[in-house]
Amino acid sequence: MTAPPATPPASSAASSPVVTLDRVTRTFGDVVALDDVSLDLHAGQLVGMLGPNGAGKSTLLSLIAGLRKPTSGTVRLMGRDPRDPVARIGLGTTPQETGLPATLRVREVIDFVAGHFPDPMPTAEVMDMFGLGDLARRQTGSLSGGQKRRLAVALSIVGRPRVVLLDEPTTGLDVDARRVLWDAVQAYHAGGAAIVVTSHYLEEIEALAQRVVVVDGGRILADDDLASVLSRVGSRTVRFRLADAAAIADAGVLALLEHAEREGDRWTVVTPEADDLVRSLVAADVPFTGLDVRGATLEEAFVAMTSPAAPNPATTTNGRSAR
Numbered sequence: 161m162t163a164p165p166a167t168p169p170a171s172s173a174a175s176s177p178v179v180t181l182d183r184v185t186r187t188f189g190d191v192v193a194l195d196d197v198s199l200d201l202h203a204g205q206l207v208g209m210l211g212p213n214g215a216g217k218s219t220l221l222s223l224i225a226g227l228r229k230p231t232s233g234t235v236r237l238m239g240r241d242p243r244d245p246v247a248r249i250g251l252g253t254t255p256q257e258t259g260l261p262a263t264l265r266v267r268e269v270i271d272f273v274a275g276h277f278p279d280p281m282p283t284a285e286v287m288d289m290f291g292l293g294d295l296a297r298r299q300t301g302s303l304s305g306g307q308k309r310r311l312a313v314a315l316s317i318v319g320r321p322r323v324v325l326l327d328e329p330t331t332g333l334d335v336d337a338r339r340v341l342w343d344a345v346q347a348y349h350a351g352g353a354a355i356v357v358t359s360h361y362l363e364e365i366e367a368l369a370q371r372v373v374v375v376d377g378g379r380i381l382a383d384d385d386l387a388s389v390l391s392r393v394g395s396r397t398v399r400f401r402l403a404d405a406a407a408i409a410d411a412g413v414l415a416l417l418e419h420a421e422r423e424g425d426r427w428t429v430v431t432p433e434a435d436d437l438v439r440s441l442v443a444a445d446v447p448f449t450g451l452d453v454r455g456a457t458l459e460e461a462f463v464a465m466t467s468p469a470a471p472n473p474a475t476t477t478n479g480r481s482a483r
């Protein structure tokens with residue numbers, strides 16, 4: 161879709177972080193939900209936050225939103241305590257679960273929320289961004305789950321916030337609805353807002369986030385640009401076509417392979433030494449065709465980081481092993 165970028169107010173101090181967590185710990189009884197976490201978020205960043213269930217993601221977002229206080233450490237939103245209304249006016253958030261007044265129409269709900277902000281986006285513009293135009297007169301109680309979710313996320317940006325927190329905004333949406341929602345989020349981000357999104361759809365985070373924060377057990381395991389996070393997984397997947405299986409062994413490359421499988425003449429091998437493998441195959445005159453070398457996916461990097469005891473891919477695939 162072609163929603164115009166919606167511009168949040170310019171930052172008065174563009175270089176200072178809009179969100180800061182400094183050595184933040186949050187416990188619930190015996191449970192340490194966040195353990196000594198430090199994090200800065202700057203204007204214009206679109207951050208994907210990943211972590212297994214119970215990692216501490218929602219707790220972290222709730223501290224930034226001022227819904228909870230840290231047990232120790234400091235949280236700042238636009239340089240202030242997140243519970244300060246002056247800071248909160250610049251925040252938009254969609255938690256995992258939201259309630260909508262069932263008898264109000266879509267347009268009325270957006271107007272109602274817009275009324276709480278000094279310079280809200282026009283309701284028609286918000287509805288257009290989120291593909292809600294045709295539903296303007298529908299009572300929210302009659303919306304589908306996906307339509308409700310789009311409305312809930314739309315409400316988070318009505319007030320032109322500088323910081324937007326979206327906790328699993330696309331869970332349960334079909335592919336088209338996810339695309340509409342991400343187009344809208346990106347259009348809003350183009351105006352300079354800082355956005356944090358949690359999602360269990362890693363390919364979605366890989367496609368859209370510039371910075372990736374991986375949380376597990378209440379700690380930050382990785383906080384880097386996407387390429388750096390992906391580079392933490394050293395292995396590459398190499399695909400090619402080759403009818404003569406014996407040529408692989410003859411080339412003396414078996415020791416380079418973490419895993420190999422073959423379907424007919426189609427080979428897929430995983431190796432930490434892709435360059436050496438390809439050089440060796442060429443040097444041995446192995447008559448392969450259709451060479452394709454790929455880096456790790458975010459999902460592979462995530463599994464490698466969050467499950468130290470994750471099984472070797474060689475033991476989890478059903479293909480034929482070359483070893």
Ligand SMILES: Nc1ncnc2c1ncn2[C@@H]1O[C@H](COP(=O)(O)OP(=O)(O)OP(=O)(O)O)[C@@H](O)[C@H]1O
Nearest residue numbers: 188191192193211212213214215216217218219220
């Ligand atoms: N209000 C609470 N009372 C007690 N324990 C809590 C509370 N809120 C969170 N926890 C615990 O803190 C830990 C972190 O939970 P949190 O909801 O932040 O994880 P999450 O990463 O958002 O998980 P998910 O992906 O399942 O939403 C979990 O062990 C959870 O059970």
